[in-house]
Amino acid sequence: MDWDDLRIFLAVARHGSLGAAARALGTTQPTISRRLSAFERRVGAKLLERSRTGLAPSALGRALLENLGRMEENALAVERLIAAGEAGFAGKIAITSLDWLGDHLVAPLAARFATLNPCVDVELLNDARVYNLSRHEAHVAFRFGPFEQEDLVVRTLGEAGYGLYATGDYLERHGPPDFAAGCRGQAIATLYENAAHVPARRWLQALAPNARVVLHSNEVQALFAPVEAGVAMAALPRVVADRNPRLLRVAAPLPEPSQPIRIGFHAGLRKVPRIRALIDFAAAEFEARAGELKPPP
Template identity: 35%
Template sequence: MLGRATLPAVTSSSAMPSPKLLAMRVNRGSGCGRRMDGSSSLNRMDAWAAPTVASSAHADHAILHGMADWDAVRFFLELARAKTLARAARRLRVDYTTVGRRVSAFERELGAKLFERTPDGFVLTDAGESIRAAAEQMEQSAVDVEQRALGADRRLSGTVRVAAAESAGHAVVLPAMRELHQRHPEIRLYLMTGLARLDIARREADLALRFAPPESGDLRIRRLTPMGFALYASEDYLARHRPPAPGAGFAGHDAVLFEEGFRGAPAFASLVHSLRDARAAVRANSMLSLVEAVANGLGVGALTCCLGDADPRLRRVFPDLPVQRVDLWLVVHADVQRTGRIRALIAALEARCRKAAAVLRG
């Protein structure tokens, strides 16, 4: 597993340090080094001159802060402490390949190898050890900033804008908000549902519940729960149209489908694909509308189990087959994830997913 995300090799761990790494160890009193605004008083020739090495990590911290973002340093520190990509990934709540990529990018930025891979895991090289103290000072500074920001936003009040698929809004967000409202009535919910994907990175919503994690942006994601999907029809429809054998297709049947062009998650798309031979009797851009169309006997539809199983008018077309499951992801912008009302709602969403796990899984 680790071999897929190995860190880049250099010719020798004892090779001459890069100008960037060397500059990090220059005493600020010498007049050399990188300023906090990112500019540099070193020209290309001076970078290789013999520097006066500071006796503390204070200068290292100032220069490291000027050339590396906190996220890169955070990944570096977590791998140094965890020793393996997998353990670091669990602590950071990301995929292990993300840890490998971020640390590799940090090494390229510094122009130095920070880790050696050993049978016992990843260990710091001399270059890595030389910046560890400065990195830990950055970590403490980040904690201080976070605590001050939280202190300014501890009141559990205000509006939280949530973008969610309709089924997730119905089965997860609203029940979670009911519990949260009882404890913190000053928190208000603005729920936006539908097929359109609002851009969390551009702050069109504070957080989102999605069936696919985003691939870019300054976002924090976590897996909430698997949600089940299956084919449903009304009891009346099944009395009039005998279900086919699994895999035989739905020729001669009617189907209730999302609007053309919508695919959804792969597991959901595979259910829809099984209806390709059916007549499209109804198309809609709303999951709740699909539920009503199926319940009114207009055809077979792919629905979330939390909605389909809860409606006494509906039956699973293939009750003996396992359901298709899709992970539901929580996405929040990094700038707001620690505000009091956001944290309170996230905790309520996670509690709802634990409590209703069986219903949501189908």
């Protein structure tokens, strides 16, 4: 039995659709469909059935899943043992990050690390998906939020401070914000309501409850454009916005928010030299830029 076929079945069963499984495995939906159909023909039974929520395992599929989960964990454990036994730097590091953190901090950091270590192939996956480090979907993750898996080594690299920004043209047209009036008459760009846990969004909501929201986004990076265009104010990371000559930081009556930046990797990779070197390199880089990341008010 081909392990690749089992992986495909496992991915479809977990994600509930051919498209989501294809994205998780880095292949195409037609390939997933073709391989899954061929696998079911060899087995002689349907392993997945359509439901209102997507594809769900059949009775046989559920029984198979129980054993496949253990097989996958054993296979991943073997991979980690092999990786931990590598003596040199040569090899690949898949890094995952998101939003402005990946664009402005992790991407240049990773490129500098690869320049200093040409035998290391660095790959950056910069999107909102939470890659599973235990399954080697990525080796190292840079994140704002907590790491939920128990088998990871996590280190806090620093704090990213935020401020309120606008252009001079915007302030000339709208005047300085009246915080006592909840910024009535002002326009803001902010994150979606499902990001209410993000400190910068909560802070802006407290400052400007009466402002008109001209843009909701799922990424802070997208908030730069309306601010630079002079049509809105937004809470932006100071390490990026302070370097933009077009943006002015607006003094606000509430303390500026910040959020921790963390790095994590699977505990089984702690002895891999290139992983260890990247972690130390990142820690040194973030320490050197601590004053930029969270400047004084």
